[in-house]
Amino acid sequence: MRLACITVPNFRIALERRRAPALAGRPVAIGEPPPGANQVIDCSPEASALGVRAGMPLRDARTIVPDLVLLPPDPVYYGRSADALLDAIEGAEPYVEPGDPGTAFAAIDPHADGAAQADAAARLVCSVRDGSGVEASAGVGGSKFIAWIAATVSAPGEAIVVPTGREQEFVAPLSTSFLPVSYEAHHKFALYSLQTIDDIAALPIGPLQAQFGAEGRRIWSLARGIDTCPFRPRDRATQVSGTMQMPAPTVNSGALIIAARQLSGRLLQQPAMRYRQVRQVRLRLVLLDSGSWERTLTLREPLSDEAGIVFVLKKLLEPLQLAGPVEEMTLEFLGLASETGKQRSLLFAEQARRRAQLLAALRQLKTRFGGESQVARVVEVEPWSRIPERRYALIDYDL
């Protein structure tokens, strides 16, 4: 198998610069201010050169580089851009596996010669440039590790092909910092003066396992250009999503929970959800004055009932502290699974039957009037607000 790796160095910074070209050439960092993690998430090469590192507290980063441009993270923008990048690659090659943000692997023709593989990688770079507007670099190799390392060392807009059988030779002169292993392992490399991958390849497997434990075998394999990590193309499973605009920007968790309940109810009624259960939910919040928030939750068990999903979302939203008021909420159901049999209550069968009839009537009304629900109910949004029209809202009676 031959794999191409497409990577955009400092993906989030590249996206911020695409949005604000004036940031080009300036030291830029992305960090989540309090009440968030209060640390640097990503930084530009200019900031790295001055000593800023991912994971560093924001206060330290500002102290080291006083003119550092510090941006709040916008995970919704990054997520959509990463999807656009994957779609662009998928337009050129059908089998694509997403890696870290801004990195993807694509299977290319294993029978093509070196020049044809380089052409295929160059086409992928062009697709990314045309499709998502960022400059990527590419590498081709027999495994994900080799393809990734080739893409990482190649210049932006270019591609390096590592011929079959020359993997170890290719990685040998590179720094051990390229090895995708734990922080502790990198720390030990420094302690033992293991500077290049060739220094590690010269060691037998026994001492490496003795020093690094279970990770020792992987280090030994990678240093010889051997990566057994399988290629798993992404599954384009059905996703069900819905968006709701808030009547006014709000930080009130009560209003957010109402919106989440309304969205869950709507999504569960979509045809794609018939006889399906949800394994993951993704909640995206667009904040006022740019910025966003995103979380993906994997449920303990697949759910198809609204109460269960709302319970999970409530637990997520209640303690939430955001950097700004929410303007828009998007809820996605991911990893849809087949519904399994569930024991229903015998006691409330009549109630459930009436409810189903009511829902069917509401659906018909809604379809008849162009998606606009004809029945609404009043909910408290911010009952304590000094602005009267913020206190209550109408939500579509879909439940």
Next chain:
Amino acid sequence: MVKDPGAALRTHRLRPLAGPQPLRVETDAHGCPRAIAIEGVVRKVTSAQDRWRIDDEWWRETPVSRMYYQLQLEGDRVVTVYHDLPGGAWWLQRY
């Protein structure tokens, strides 16, 4: 079978309830309402029962700054109106 109306789908939303309605107001020299036009009929203000001011969301680009009046109109009807101070318009507030 329900006929397809062909209407465009919209993003879902919460619809604010009791939103204010624009109002035509005649004021006196002090800027207090003297007469208001409700449902196309101009009604004189017989007395101002209460007056209060709300300032909120001052940190936003469009802060909320309203001068509220609870007015008794001829015919003993009582309404609440407010003067939007940044925009200058008058609104009828329903609760």
